[in-house]
Amino acid sequence: MAEQTENPLRDAIAEAIHENRVILFMKGTPEMPACGFSARTVAALQATGAPFAAVDILPDPRIRQELSALSNWPTIPQLFVDGELVGGCDIVTEMYESGELHEALGAPAAPAAPAAPAAEAPAADAGPQPLGVENRLS
Amino acid sequence: MPTPDEIKQRIESAIPESTAEVEDWTGGGDHFRATVVSPAFTGLSRIQQHRLVMDVFAGEIGGPIHALSVKTQTP
Numbered sequence: 001m002a003e004q005t006e007n008p009l010r011d012a013i014a015e016a017i018h019e020n021r022v023i024l025f026m027k028g029t030p031e032m033p034a035c036g037f038s039a040r041t042v043a044a045l046q047a048t049g050a051p052f053a054a055v056d057i058l059p060d061p062r063i064r065q066e067l068s069a070l071s072n073w074p075t076i077p078q079l080f081v082d083g084e085l086v087g088g089c090d091i092v093t094e095m096y097e098s099g100e101l102h103e104a105l106g107a108p109a110a111p112a113a114p115a116a117p118a119a120e121a122p123a124a125d126a127g128p129q130p131l132g133v134e135n136r137l138s
Numbered sequence: 139m140p141t142p143d144e145i146k147q148r149i150e151s152a153i154p155e156s157t158a159e160v161e162d163w164t165g166g167g168d169h170f171r172a173t174v175v176s177p178a179f180t181g182l183s184r185i186q187q188h189r190l191v192m193d194v195f196a197g198e199i200g201g202p203i204h205a206l207s208v209k210t211q212t213p
Contacts (some may be wrong), residue, residue, distance in 0.1 A: 037205070074192060074199040075206075090207050091184045 010066040012053075017070075018079045020053035022105055025067055025078040028052050037089035041077045044096035052106035081105065140166045145195075147173070152194040154178045160162060167203040175211045184210070 012118075014117045017023055021137040028034030034056075045052050056077055064076060071078055071085045079086045081104055086092065095101040142160040149158040149172060156176035163171040172191065179187040187210040192199060199206055 018150070042141065068200075072189075074196075085185055089186050090209065091188060094209070 007066070009062055010070055011069055012064070013070055016053070016063070017083055018053060020080075021082060022050060022052040023080050024052055024054045024077055025063075025080075026054055026056050026125060027058050029056050031056065034058060035076070037075075038077045040094045041089045044092050045105070047096065048102050048105050048107040050102075050107040052105070110134070139169075140198075141167075142170060145170055145203075145206075148194055149174055149191060153190055163205075163207065166204075167202055168202070169207075170205070171207040171209075173209045173211070175200065175213055179210050179212045 012015060024041060026033060026035075026038035026042065026044060028038055030046070033039035033042055042054070056064070057067060067076075067078065068074055071080075073085055073088070075088050077088055077092075079092050081082075081089070086095070086104065097103065101107075142162050146158045146160040148157050149160070151176065153176045155210055156173065156178065157175055158170045158172055158174045160170055164171045176190075179189065181188075188208050191208045192206070195203055195206060
């Protein structure tokens with residue numbers, strides 16, 4: 001509770017991972033990814049139709065530092081499901097193509113259609129509003 | 139700046155019985171794509187398999203190696 005660690009940002013990230021069953025840390029937002037890898041990962045997630053939370057790591061470089069320290073994974077994006085790091089763009093893309101991603105996210109299996117999903121379609125369900133971990137920095 | 143060949147050799151010497159194919163993905167010398175085949179991956183989850191490869195370059199990814207795309211396979 002009032003347990004103050006010396007690292008509130010890392011705590012906020014850990015909490016976000018804990019509180020969101022499916023959460024993607026990315027560059028930019030699902031609506032406007034700022035990197036091709038993040039964009040591909042978002043497209044795969046959106047194609048499953050499953051809801052996911054997203055955190056933009058760009059507003060503060062410390063978010064990425066703390067996230068990578070926590071996950072022990074060097075690159076962005078990073079997808080977590082049920083509190084566990086699933087992987088980045090390569091793994092998510094592979095899982096999407098094999099159908100495992102639908103399974104992991106609990107989405108109904110879809111015919112494997114690796115075609116890029118319409119950017120606009122279920123994007124609106126992609127998560128309420130982007131989580132702002134940086135808001136907790138002060 | 140590492141070359142694809144250096145990266146290939148580092149992977150192959152770090153991961154038992156592995157063979158790696160490494161290409162410079164963008165031509166810029168800082169973004170590589172590696173396909174690694176090793177029996178060491180057997181029974182590991184994807185993330186664990188990728189970690190074995192990423193760990194070879196601990197500290198360099200995000201730095202001199204801007205990005206390393208990995209695909210792992212068992213023989």
